[in-house]
Amino acid sequence: MxxxxxxxxxxxxxxxxxxxxxxxxxxxxxxxxxxxxxxxxxxxxxxxxxxxxxxxxxxxxxxxxxxxxxxxxxxxxxxxxxxxxxxxxxxxxxxxxxxxxxxxxxxxxxxxxxxxxxxxxxxxxxxxxxxxxxxxxxxxxxxxxxxxxxxxxxxxxxxxxxxxxxxYGEGEEKYRKVMPVMIKSALKNEGISIYGDGEALRSFxxxxxxxxxxxxxxxxxxxxxxxxVGNEATSINDLAEKIIALSGNDIKIEHIPSNGANRNYIFDNSKLLSTLLDSLTPLETGLKREMEYLKKLS
CATH class of the missing domain: 3.40.50.720 (NAD(P)-binding Rossmann-like Domain)
Known part of the structure; x- marks a missing residue:
C-alpha cells in the first residue's frame, strides 16, 4: 500500500x-x-x-x-x-x-x-x-x-x-489552548487564570x-x-487542580469574570472504541507526559 x-x-x-x-x-x-x-x-x-x-x-x-x-x-x-x-x-x-x-x-x-x-x-x-x-x-x-x-x-x-x-499532548504549545497555558504557568510557579466559574466540562x-x-x-x-474524542469529562477547575498537583507547586487559581455562558462538551465515543481504538490514555497519564515535555523545553 x-x-x-x-x-x-x-x-x-x-x-x-x-x-x-x-x-x-x-x-x-x-x-x-x-x-x-x-x-x-x-x-x-x-x-x-x-x-x-x-x-x-x-x-x-x-x-x-x-x-x-x-x-x-x-x-x-x-x-x-x-x-x-x-x-x-x-x-x-x-x-x-x-x-x-x-x-x-x-x-x-x-x-x-x-x-x-x-x-x-x-x-x-x-x-x-x-x-x-x-x-x-x-x-x-x-x-x-x-x-x-x-x-x-x-x-x-x-x-x-x-x-x-x-x-492535547506534547507539541500543542504553539496553540493558545487551556492545557499548555495552565501547565506553563504551573511550571513557572505562577497563578492560573480561569475565565468564568471554571465549572464548564471538557473531554480531552x-x-x-x-x-x-x-x-x-x-x-x-x-x-x-x-x-x-475522549469520554472523561473534567471541569476546567478540576483540570487546573490536577496540573497544580502534578507540578508540586503551591499555586493559586484566579477566576476572571466572563460574560460568556458555560458550554459543556461531553461526548459519546462508543463508535470510536468499537471501530478504531480499544482504550484511551487516562487524562492524568497524558498530563504527566505533556508536563515533562514542557519542562524540557523551558
Missing part, C-alpha cells in the same frame, strides 16, 4: 507519521509538505498551488490512500472567523482532490475534520448530533467533508471523516490516541464518519 499524507509538519501530523512508521514501511509513505522527514519521500506542497497533473508527475501514480491532515487550524479564538484563512481550507482541498482524480490506483480518502461542525447543544455529542457550525473555520471544515464525500462517491472510493475533539483526548485512530482508519471496511 502506498499512502500520501498531508500536513505532516503540524501537531497531529507529526504524531501520525510516527505511528505510520510503526505499521508501514517508510518506502510506502509519501508526505505532501513544505518540509521533509528523513527516510520518507516528500513532495513539496507548494502551498497547494498545484495543477491537476502535479501528483502524478511527482511520482504518486501508485498511491492507494490519501490521509488529508493539512489545514488552517485556529491557534486562538480570534482566528476562528478569519475568512481568508478558513477559505484556504476549501480551496486547498479542492486543488488536492483535482490532482487526486488523475491517480487511478486510489482506493480511499481519510479526512481529518473537527467537532466545530456540530451545532451548539447541551446534550451529549455523538455522530448523530446535527451539524451547524458557529464559525467560518467550522463551516470550512464541513464544506471540505462534503467535497471529500462527493469525490469519493463519484470515483467509487472509500472515505473516512474523522472529527477531532479536544486534542491524548495525541497518541488520535494518531493511532488515524492509522487504524486505513483498515475500515466501509465509509464512515467517526468522532475522535
Amino acid at each position: 502506498s499512502i500520501l499524507i498531508t500536513g505532516t509538519s503540524g501537531f497531529v501530523g507529526k504524531r501520525v507519521i510516527e505511528q505510520m512508521r510503526i505499521h508501514y514501511r517508510s518506502e510506502d509513505i509519501i508526505t505532501f509538505s513544505s518540509s521533509s522527514i528523513d527516510g520518507i519521500k516528500n513532495i513539496d506542497s507548494k502551498n497547494y498551488e498545484i495543477d491537476s497533473d502535479y501528483l502524478v508527475n511527482s511520482g504518486c501514480e501508485e498511491v492507494e490512500t490519501l490521509v488529508h491532515i493539512g489545514a488552517f487550524t485556529p491557534k486562538s479564538g480570534s482566528e476562528t472567523n478569519d475568512i481568508n484563512k478558513s477559505s484556504s481550507n476549501i480551496e486547498n482541498t479542492k486543488r488536492l482532490l483535482e490532482a487526486l482524480s488523475q491517480i487511478k490506483s486510489l482506493k480511499r480518502v481519510v479526512y481529518l475534520s473537527t467537532l466545530d461542525v456540530y451545532e451548539p447543544t447541551d446534550e451529549i455529542i455523538s455522530e448523530k448530533t446535527p451539524v451547524g457550525p458557529q464559525t467560518m473555520y467550522g463551516w470550512s471544515k464541513l464544506y471540505c467533508e462534503e467535497m471529500v464525500k462527493t469525490f469519493a462517491n463519484q470515483n467509487n472510493l472509500l472515505f473516512c471523516i474523522l472529527r477531532l475533539g479536544h486534542v 483526548i491524548y495525541i497518541e490516541d488520535v494518531a493511532k485512530a488515524v492509522v487504524n482508519s486505513l483498515m475500515l471496511p466501509s465509509s464512515d464518519v467517526i468522532n475522535i
Whole structure:
C-alpha cells in the first residue's frame, strides 16, 4: 500500500507519521509538505498551488490512500472567523482532490475534520448530533467533508471523516489552548487564570490516541464518519487542580469574570472504541507526559 499524507509538519501530523512508521514501511509513505522527514519521500506542497497533473508527475501514480491532515487550524479564538484563512481550507482541498482524480490506483480518502461542525447543544455529542457550525473555520471544515464525500462517491472510493475533539499532548504549545497555558504557568510557579466559574466540562483526548485512530482508519471496511474524542469529562477547575498537583507547586487559581455562558462538551465515543481504538490514555497519564515535555523545553 502506498499512502500520501498531508500536513505532516503540524501537531497531529507529526504524531501520525510516527505511528505510520510503526505499521508501514517508510518506502510506502509519501508526505505532501513544505518540509521533509528523513527516510520518507516528500513532495513539496507548494502551498497547494498545484495543477491537476502535479501528483502524478511527482511520482504518486501508485498511491492507494490519501490521509488529508493539512489545514488552517485556529491557534486562538480570534482566528476562528478569519475568512481568508478558513477559505484556504476549501480551496486547498479542492486543488488536492483535482490532482487526486488523475491517480487511478486510489482506493480511499481519510479526512481529518473537527467537532466545530456540530451545532451548539447541551446534550451529549455523538455522530448523530446535527451539524451547524458557529464559525467560518467550522463551516470550512464541513464544506471540505462534503467535497471529500462527493469525490469519493463519484470515483467509487472509500472515505473516512474523522472529527477531532479536544486534542492535547506534547507539541500543542504553539496553540493558545487551556492545557499548555495552565501547565506553563504551573511550571513557572505562577497563578492560573480561569475565565468564568471554571465549572464548564471538557473531554480531552491524548495525541497518541488520535494518531493511532488515524492509522487504524486505513483498515475500515466501509465509509464512515467517526468522532475522535475522549469520554472523561473534567471541569476546567478540576483540570487546573490536577496540573497544580502534578507540578508540586503551591499555586493559586484566579477566576476572571466572563460574560460568556458555560458550554459543556461531553461526548459519546462508543463508535470510536468499537471501530478504531480499544482504550484511551487516562487524562492524568497524558498530563504527566505533556508536563515533562514542557519542562524540557523551558
